[in-house]
Each structure stands twice: as structure tokens, then as C-alpha cells.
Amino acid sequence: MAKDVGGFPRRWVCSVSLVSETSVVDVRDAVVLLGSFPALAEATLTIERGELVVVQGANGAGKTTLLRLCAGLVPLARGTARVMGHDVGSNRAAVRANVGFLGHANGLYADLTAGENLSFWSDVVGASRTEVAAAAHRMGLSERLLSTQVGRLSAGQKRRTALAVMAVRRATLWLLDEPHAGLDAPGRDEIDTLLRDAVAAGATVVVASHELERSASLATRRIEVVGGRIVESGGHS
Amino acid sequence: MAKDVGGFPRRWVCSVSLVSETSVVDVRDAVVLLGSFPALAEATLTIERGELVVVQGANGAGKTTLLRLCAGLVPLARGTARVMGHDVGSNRAAVRANVGFLGHANGLYADLTAGENLSFWSDVVGASRTEVAAAAHRMGLSERLLSTQVGRLSAGQKRRTALAVMAVRRATLWLLDEPHAGLDAPGRDEIDTLLRDAVAAGATVVVASHELERSASLATRRIEVVGGRIVESGGHS
Amino acid sequence: MSNAQTSVPPPTRTATTRNLGLIAILGSVVLALLGLFFTAEDVVQGSSVRIMYVHVPTAWVAYLAFVFTAVCSAGYLRGKKHSLNLDRLAGASAEVGVIFMGLTLVTGSLWGRLSWGTYWDWDPRLTTTVFLFVTYVGYLAVRGLGGTQQQRAKRSAIVALFAVIEIPLVHFSVLLWRSLHQEATVLRPNGDVRMDGLMLFSLVFGVAVFTVIFAWLVLHRNRVLALVDAVEMRGIDAALAARHAEGVPT
Amino acid sequence: MSASRIVGVARAVASKDLRIEWRSRVMTNQVLPFAAIVMVLFAFALDNDGILQRVAPGLVWMATLFASLVVVQRSFAVESADSAIDALRLAGVPSQGVYLGKVAALVVQLVVCEAVLAALALILYRVNVDRHGAVLLVTTCILGSLGIAALAAVYGGLSVADRGRETLLPLLLLPALAPVLIGATRATESAFGSDGARAAEGWPWVGLLAVFGAIFLFGGTLGFGPLTDE
Amino acid sequence: MSASRIVGVARAVASKDLRIEWRSRVMTNQVLPFAAIVMVLFAFALDNDGILQRVAPGLVWMATLFASLVVVQRSFAVESADSAIDALRLAGVPSQGVYLGKVAALVVQLVVCEAVLAALALILYRVNVDRHGAVLLVTTCILGSLGIAALAAVYGGLSVADRGRETLLPLLLLPALAPVLIGATRATESAFGSDGARAAEGWPWVGLLAVFGAIFLFGGTLGFGPLTDE
Numbered sequence A, B: 001m002a003k004d005v006g007g008f009p010r011r012w013v014c015s016v017s018l019v020s021e022t023s024v025v026d027v028r029d030a031v032v033l034l035g036s037f038p039a040l041a042e043a044t045l046t047i048e049r050g051e052l053v054v055v056q057g058a059n060g061a062g063k064t065t066l067l068r069l070c071a072g073l074v075p076l077a078r079g080t081a082r083v084m085g086h087d088v089g090s091n092r093a094a095v096r097a098n099v100g101f102l103g104h105a106n107g108l109y110a111d112l113t114a115g116e117n118l119s120f121w122s123d124v125v126g127a128s129r130t131e132v133a134a135a136a137h138r139m140g141l142s143e144r145l146l147s148t149q150v151g152r153l154s155a156g157q158k159r160r161t162a163l164a165v166m167a168v169r170r171a172t173l174w175l176l177d178e179p180h181a182g183l184d185a186p187g188r189d190e191i192d193t194l195l196r197d198a199v200a201a202g203a204t205v206v207v208a209s210h211e212l213e214r215s216a217s218l219a220t221r222r223i224e225v226v227g228g229r230i231v232e233s234g235g236h237s
Numbered sequence C: 001m002s003n004a005q006t007s008v009p010p011p012t013r014t015a016t017t018r019n020l021g022l023i024a025i026l027g028s029v030v031l032a033l034l035g036l037f038f039t040a041e042d043v044v045q046g047s048s049v050r051i052m053y054v055h056v057p058t059a060w061v062a063y064l065a066f067v068f069t070a071v072c073s074a075g076y077l078r079g080k081k082h083s084l085n086l087d088r089l090a091g092a093s094a095e096v097g098v099i100f101m102g103l104t105l106v107t108g109s110l111w112g113r114l115s116w117g118t119y120w121d122w123d124p125r126l127t128t129t130v131f132l133f134v135t136y137v138g139y140l141a142v143r144g145l146g147g148t149q150q151q152r153a154k155r156s157a158i159v160a161l162f163a164v165i166e167i168p169l170v171h172f173s174v175l176l177w178r179s180l181h182q183e184a185t186v187l188r189p190n191g192d193v194r195m196d197g198l199m200l201f202s203l204v205f206g207v208a209v210f211t212v213i214f215a216w217l218v219l220h221r222n223r224v225l226a227l228v229d230a231v232e233m234r235g236i237d238a239a240l241a242a243r244h245a246e247g248v249p250t
Numbered sequence D, E: 001m002s003a004s005r006i007v008g009v010a011r012a013v014a015s016k017d018l019r020i021e022w023r024s025r026v027m028t029n030q031v032l033p034f035a036a037i038v039m040v041l042f043a044f045a046l047d048n049d050g051i052l053q054r055v056a057p058g059l060v061w062m063a064t065l066f067a068s069l070v071v072v073q074r075s076f077a078v079e080s081a082d083s084a085i086d087a088l089r090l091a092g093v094p095s096q097g098v099y100l101g102k103v104a105a106l107v108v109q110l111v112v113c114e115a116v117l118a119a120l121a122l123i124l125y126r127v128n129v130d131r132h133g134a135v136l137l138v139t140t141c142i143l144g145s146l147g148i149a150a151l152a153a154v155y156g157g158l159s160v161a162d163r164g165r166e167t168l169l170p171l172l173l174l175p176a177l178a179p180v181l182i183g184a185t186r187a188t189e190s191a192f193g194s195d196g197a198r199a200a201e202g203w204p205w206v207g208l209l210a211v212f213g214a215i216f217l218f219g220g221t222l223g224f225g226p227l228t229d230e
């Protein structure tokens, strides 16, 4: 039977090992056009398995676009991008199946309750009820909140629900866009723990964040996006 | 001619002085129901003119609801609430005319460019072109961004536009819900300056925030919302 | 502010309401006797004309109810203290009005089946009736939107004022509809029904009886609505306690 | 609130709404094609006898009603999408200005829609309109749109205030608009000469439309503020 | 991707969509009242001669088309509102599952809508349907809905991918659905016995609907993934 590592099911670790020979993210001279604007302009970046990379940069620098590229959500105009060994241009399905992504938006259905949202997403990714309950508990979603429509929750409660959905997903590469925004102090700490646990279980995590102090303690590596390029890349801490 | 105080037109100061005898915010045992849920449960709070109050509290504690109450956006189920001397229950129009509010949402039209949004709102509140240009410059909105549709801007750029709209407004009471969320480090500093300037010009500022370190340095007073009540109210720093 | 207005309402077990109820019951019995036994059959329509003693009064009393709703709503809006009781009266009256209008539709259809051989015909007045019915269903939906009681009152009062101006507008425009063009298609014998004295009396009596029933229903419904509001206010106390407990660390 | 301020706000709101419509093309890409296809399909279905000319006015106004539902919903969805409605409420602007601006933008869009539909009807259904009829038609379109827009904006404002409430709009709006629809259809029939009606017969209906428009606009100007002010 | 996984995803998506519809009542409160009022007003406008019975089938399907536009737009608006579509794309689920789930939910909603409309037509327009006609009617409704839903879901998916693209939907969908609409109307005419048509005459049209449904469903299953996958 699968034994858990740091609270995470063993199978995550297994699926990671299949592609462990190559870098998890390998982006070279990538150009991504939004409309006609090059949100990423020849960005180059490599991320190895087990890293917890924090992406920083000014507003509009291209952090979100970088994450979306890694998730296979935006098309590549030039350059190459390989994620977990799969080409993002040609084999998106394979990339997406192993990526967990939380953007600025929460990706929840406002008309459904938090509980219904959680169980829909867990049905879709095939997670069990116990995993769902554990994730909800971990993100501090009480019974009352789980039975409240998401559209009525407070900003932070929505974010917590989205993070619970994210945790239910068995991703090997976690991409999070400002996960701390809107969360209260205990929530922020909880996320940091969640991410560290994921890394400990063999996942790779990329977090875009504007909170420099917090991310400094979290990251194993920090990179900065400036004008669509990754210009400065700090070494492992 | 009106002389400016700390970069803000003198008329703000004048309009404040008309109601200076009373507290700017005077909320007593206020109950606000959202659906049948008491988001504010007998909250009591007084804020004097010139204060810069930071509101803290767990997710769902009722911070947003408190701000919306002060803005006259949610009805009072019980208790009393006076803002700038006007009863929030009976004289909302008077309250609203002097309040600037920035919620979790930005209140922008996604189909219009940032510039069009700014000039619409300035037309509506009757601000001049120069004020608009100054606010846009202050929030770092370049010509390119001003002519980009808001729906295409990055999260932080949207927030900057919303803050520029806010700055254009001649409010005597500023209510901001997590203004720092989504902004990069220089943007955060810029907001802090903006708010301090507003206070220096005679306005009163209430900010809900989860960033404890940052708000500690910003606030003249900090209060905490717990379970719909204001339970702990630190003295002036 | 609104606390005082939602304290437990006065009981309906007063002499007036009890007498009203008695009159309503007795009146109904008399009306049934008049309608079913004492009045004559119609020359053309036979016994089916007896539906008239329910059909016409319900229609007229429904109009009355809607007008009453509007009057109460205007009173609510004009009044300084924004009496929730007026708002509840308006709501109760509209509810009863919708029921009566529904009865008009049902009895009319049944009557139509007997006299025209069909349940429905595209007569202007029938269409008017449907529009009015839907309008006040919409009004009741607005009442159910939620929010505080004062919010509900204000919103629905304004909608009621819009709705009531629709009564003459809908009524006359639809009547004009045919009169400008062909008029022969109107099947219904409007003024053509020859009424003998007793029939006329029964009709007027029916209207009176249904008006009393209306008043009686509105009084009771008003009290029930007041109780519902009061219960809602009590529910707040429990909710407040639960909310306060949230702050206590577990 | 001074009248000039109200006009200023109304102008800002109307031009903003029209600019958004211009950008998003909901009307041109969404409403008109549907309306057009309905007219074409009817033309196919009821070709042979004179039915078409008889149905044409009704179709034009039915399509306008549909358009008004879509457009008004969109007009207020735009306000609620990113909570701009809160900002509007807080701008300290007279609600009359917002209301009149919304109505003006709606009227413009509806008149455009009707112009296209009427032209379609003329072509597809081979309707002939003389000069008198044309004047009648234009007047009808403007007054009809005004009546629809004046009421739609009020109820649109009511339905925007809260999530999930927008589904109330048709329930409130449709029965109330029925008389406008009937009046406008009748006037258009006269203008089209359907069923042998003459243009002169249409003017009483136009008068009715004017009355509707005036009443709704007056009521709306008074009622919009309190209704949207939550 | 295994077939059982596809079915599982389809079921999850369909039940989610239906639950959202149940909560928000867009269909019941928004589409049906409009369709109903259209039918009532038509009845009112075209009362005297036999036109009504002739137009009834066309009206039913026109209203269904309208409903399908609203419903499919809503079905994908729900996905794009808070970027749930991104999450769906990233869930590593087979796009066929998502597509079939969407189609299933659409079919259910459309069939409900048609049932109501047909019932209305029967009552309001005094149409008589015999047993054979009833069977024909039910088959037509199901197959017609299937055809509409299968195509609407593809284009809906395409239109959701980017802001502002949703207005493209009617433009794409309406011409493509015209044949379905005509087939369904003809079959319904036979079922209603409009214009002296007999029920037996309707079955060839039903065959046509079946062919359309099959083609669209097949094409959609293959094409939905690539089309929505940005």
C-alpha cells in the first residue's frame, strides 16, 4: 500500500520519479504574445525537481504569464518550453495533467457551495472523500462555510477554498500566483507549510509573490522577472 | 485661491472642518445582516478626524462589512451608525458623497482602457484633467497602460488604476480594503505615502489589511475585528 | 430603529375581526344559496351563469386589493417613520389579490369552457388579466428578495406604485386593441347579459361578501407577516450569539 | 442637485455605456443576428400568402423586446461585473443622472436595432411605406424605445443590486411592457399598411406610446435612486 | 483516455451544470417567461384566422433556439467567470468528457424548455395531437435538442476562450443551426397537424435530425478539445 510522505500520498512521489532525469521546467528564449504585446520576451529559466522557487518582479513584468506558460495555458510564439519532459507547444495535455495551478482568480463556481465546489473538483481529478475532508480542514473551512455558496464567502474564504481544491489535486508541479493575497496571518503560515510539505513529498513549487519578507524565508531559490525576461536568478539558499 | 496641503487641494480640508465637532465614524452596537448571517454583530467603533486606522482580523471576521457599512453600502439591521455626522440609515446620500471606497473589487470597466476609466470617473466626480494626470502618474500608469483595456492589464496594474481613480476623488473619509494586495513593493510604498498625504491634508483613512508588519508602521491606531465585533482597540501609537 | 416595529403584533382575536369572519361565513352561505338556488338560469347560458357570482366579485376585489396595496405603499413611502405595518398590509393585500385574480382566471376558464366550448380565448380582457396576474406575482417575488425589512418595504413599495399604474394602462390599451379594428370577434356578452333584479342583487351582494372575505384575510395575513418578521428578529439574537462565539479560540 | 449636474452625469454615463457597447458589440453581433435570422426564418415559413405583411410589425417589436432584455441586462451586468455600481453609488452623483444616462444609451441602441429590423422587414416582406408612413414609423420607433428603455432601466437597476437577482428582470419587465409592445405594433401596422390599415390610424397609438414613455420616465427618475440604493 | 473516465467526467460536469442552473434559475425565470410571453403575444396578435396553428411549430423552435443561445452562453459564462475553465483545462481530464457533460446538461435544459413551450402551444393555440403525433413530437424534441446542444457546446467552448469573444456565438451558431431548426419545425408541424400535415410525414425530418445530431456530436467530441485548448 502507498505510504504517505509528509502527509502526501506516495503516488505523487512515484509519478515524479518517472521524469526525474530532466529538469521539471526548462524554458529557453520563450516569447509569449498577449495580443501583440510580448508579455514574456525571451525568458530563459530552468527549475529542478524539489525546488521551491519564488518569482518576483514589478507589476506587469510577466510573472503571471510565466506561470501560465509553464501550465500550458498560453501558446509560445518563439523559443522552447519543456515542462516535466513534455513540450508545452506540442504536448499540452501531458503537461496539464500533472500541473496544479492557482491564478489570481480562484476558479470556483459562485453558485455552488464551497463543499460542492470541492467535491466537483475532487470528482474530476479522482480524489477521495477523505482527501477532500482533510484539505478542507487544513484550510480552515468549517461546516458552515462548506455549505455556503462561494459567491457569498469573504475574499479570504474564497481563496482558502481555492487552495483546498489545489491541495486535493495530485500535482507534481505546483504553480501559484500570489497565494498569500487576501489570507489572514494564520492562513499565510498554513500555505507556507502546505508548500513545504508538497516539496518534501517530491513536488516542485513555483510561487509568484510580492511579499518579499515572507517569500525570502519560504524559497529555496528566488528569481526576478523584469520586462518579460528573467534577468536575475539568485542561487539556492 | 485654494492652497494645497501636502499635494492635496485645500477644499478637502474645508469640507472636513464643517463636521469637525463630531467623530468621523461613530458606530454603536451595529448589526449588519448578509442574508441571515450577522457579518457585523454589535460592533462599536469611534474614529476621530485625522486618524489612520488599520483594521485587522481573521478571514470572514467582518472587516469588509465594517468598511461597507461606513460607506453606506449595506443597511443596518440594528444599532446606530453615524459617518461624518450623517446617519447612515437615513441619510446615505450625504454619507456617500464624501466617502472614497476601494473594495476587494476594483470597480473598473474591463472594456474601457485605463485612461477612459479614469476620465469617466473624474467626469463623474468633477475632477480636472490635471488631477487625473497627476494621479495616473503617481500610480505609475504609463501612456501605454492608459491606452490598454483594463481587462488586459495585469492584476497589479488594475489595482493601480483603481487607486488612481480613488486618488482623484475628493474624499474626506477614505475606506480601503486590502489596498496592498497585488501591488509590487514600490506600489506598496506609494500607497502608504498616498494615505499619509491624505491624512496630512485632513482626511481620515480606514484600511483593512492582513499585512501586519506593513500596517504597524502605517497606522496611527489599529483595531481588530473578531467574530463581527471590534474586540480589541489599541491606543494611538 | 425597526425593533419597535417588529415587536409581537396585536392579536387578531378582537371583536371586529371575529365579527368580520362571521359575516364572511354567513355571507358566503347566503351567496351560495342565492347563486345556486334562488337566482334564475340565464336564457342563453343556462345554469353556467351561476359562476358569475364568484367570477366577477373575485375580479373586482382583486383590483381593489391591488389598489389597496398601492395606497399602503404610498403611505409607507410618505410616512415619516416608514411604518413596516403598512408595508405588511400592502404585501398581505397583494397576496390575497393574486389569489383572487387566480380565482378569476380559473372560474373564467371554466365558464369559458361551458359557454364558449373552450378554456381560453384571445379576448383583450383575458389577456389583461394574465398580465396583471404576472405583474403581481413579480411584485411578490420582489418582496421575497431578502435584505432587511426596511429594504424590502422600500423596494416593494416602489414596485407596487409602478405596478398599479399598469392597471389602467394595460386595461385600456388592450381594450383599445380591438376597438380600433375588428370588434365582432369579442365573444363575450359583456353588457348584453340581461340581468333581472335578483341577479343584479346577487352580484352586488357577492362583491360585498368577497370584499369582507378580503378584509378578513388581509387582517389575518397581516398578523402572520408581522409574526414572521418578529420571528426573524428573534432569529438574529441566536445568530448573534453564534457569531460572537466565532471569536473565541477553540 | 442642480439640473446641470444631472445632465453632466447623464452624458458621462450614456457615452460610457455606448463606448462599452461599441467595444464589445453585443448588440451588433448578438442581438441583431438573432433578430435577423428570426425574420428570415419567418419569411421562409410563411411565404405564400399575405400573412407575412401582417406578422411583420409584431415581429419587429418582438425582436426589439428581446433586444431590450439583452441590452439592459448587459447594461447593468457591466456595472456589477467589477462592482462599478458601488463606485457609482459612492461617487455622490445624483441617481437621476445615472438613470437618465442609462436610458439614453438604451434608447440609442434600441433605435438602431429597430431601424435594422424595420429595414429588414421592408426588404424581406416586401412592405411598402409611403412618406406619411415613414414619419409615423420613425416616431413610433423613438417613442416605443423610450417607453421600453425607461422601464427597463428601472427594473434593471433593481435586478443588478444582488447576485442571482437578474433573473427577476423578465418577470417584472415583460408584463409591464406588453402595452408598449401592443401600441408600437399597432402603430407600425398602420405605417406598413398591414391588413389595409391606413397610416392615419396609427397616430392614436403613437399618442399612447408618448404617454407610456412620459409616465415611465417620470416614475423612473423618481424611483431609480431608492430602488438601486441598497 | 479510458471510456469510463470520460463518462465519469461527463457525469460530474453535467450534474454540476444542472445544479448551477437549479440554483440560479436562469432557464425558469428568464428564458421561459420570455418565450411564453412571445407565444402569448403572438396568439394575441394573430388570433382570428388559422395562422396561429400554422405558426405554432415555428414559434416553438424559434423560442428553443433563443433558449439555447441563452443557456449555452450561460453554461460557458459560468466557466469563464472566475476562470474555472483554466482549472478544467488543467485538471488533466479528457476534453471529450467535458464536452459530453456540457452537451448532456444542455439537452436536459432544452428538452424541459421545449416541453413547456409545446404544452403552451397546445393550450394556447388549441392544437390537437394524437398518439402518433405525440410520439413524433417527443422524438423530435429529443433529437432536435441533441443537434442544437451538440453544436452549441462546440461553439460555446470556442467563444469562452477569450474575453469579448462570446458575442461571436450567435453569429457562428445561428446559420449552422438553421437546418436543424427547419427540420424540427417541419416534424413538429406534422405532429401538430398544422396545414393538414399528417404525422407520418414528419418521420423523414426526424431522420434528418438524427443525422445532424450524430454528425455534430461526433464532430464535437473530436473538435472540442482542440478548439477550446488555447
Ligand code: HEM
Pocket: C052, C055, C056, C059, C060, C104, C105, C106, C107, C108, C109, C110, C111, C112, C113, C115, C116, C119, C120, C125, C126, C129, C130, C188, C189, C190, C193
Ligand atoms: C379565463 C377566462 C376569463 C377571464 C380571465 C376573465 C376575467 C375577467 C375580469 C378581469 C373581469 C373584471 C373586468 C373589469 O371589470 O374590468 C371580468 C368580468 C366579467 N366577466 Fe370574465 N373572464 C373570463 C371568462 C369569462 C366568461 C367565459 C364569461 C361569460 C361568458 C365572463 C363574464 C364576465 C362578466 C359578465 C363580467 C362582469 C361584467 C364586465 O365585464 O364588466 N368572463 N372577467
Ligand SMILES: Nc1ncnc2c1ncn2[C@@H]1O[C@H](COP(=O)(O)OP(=O)(O)OP(=O)(O)O)[C@@H](O)[C@H]1O
Pocket: A034, A035, A036, A037, A038, A039, A057, A058, A059, A060, A061, A062, A063, A064, A065, A066, B148, B152, B153, B154, B155, B156, B157, B182, B184
Ligand atoms: N492584449 C494586450 N495588449 C497589450 N498589453 C497586454 C495585453 N495583454 C497583456 N498585456 C500586458 O502584458 C503584461 C502581462 O503581465 P503579467 O500579467 O504576466 O504581469 P505580472 O507580472 O503577473 O503582474 P502583476 O504583478 O501585476 O500580477 C502586462 O504588462 C499587460 O499590460
Ligand SMILES: Nc1ncnc2c1ncn2[C@@H]1O[C@H](COP(=O)(O)OP(=O)(O)OP(=O)(O)O)[C@@H](O)[C@H]1O
Pocket: A148, A152, A153, A154, A155, A156, A157, A182, A184, B034, B035, B036, B037, B038, B039, B057, B058, B059, B060, B061, B062, B063, B064, B065, B066
Ligand atoms: N449570505 C450569506 N450567508 C452566510 N454567510 C454569509 C453570507 N454573506 C456573507 N457571509 C459571511 O459573512 C462574513 C463576511 O465577512 P467579511 O466579508 O466582512 O469578512 P472579511 O473580514 O472582510 O474577510 P476577508 O479577510 O476574508 O476579506 C463571512 O464570514 C461570510 O462567510
Ligand SMILES: [Mg+2]
Pocket: A063, A064, A065, A104, A177, B154, B155, B156
Ligand atoms: Mg500577475
Ligand SMILES: [Mg+2]
Pocket: A154, A155, A156, B063, B064, B065, B104, B177
Ligand atoms: Mg474582506
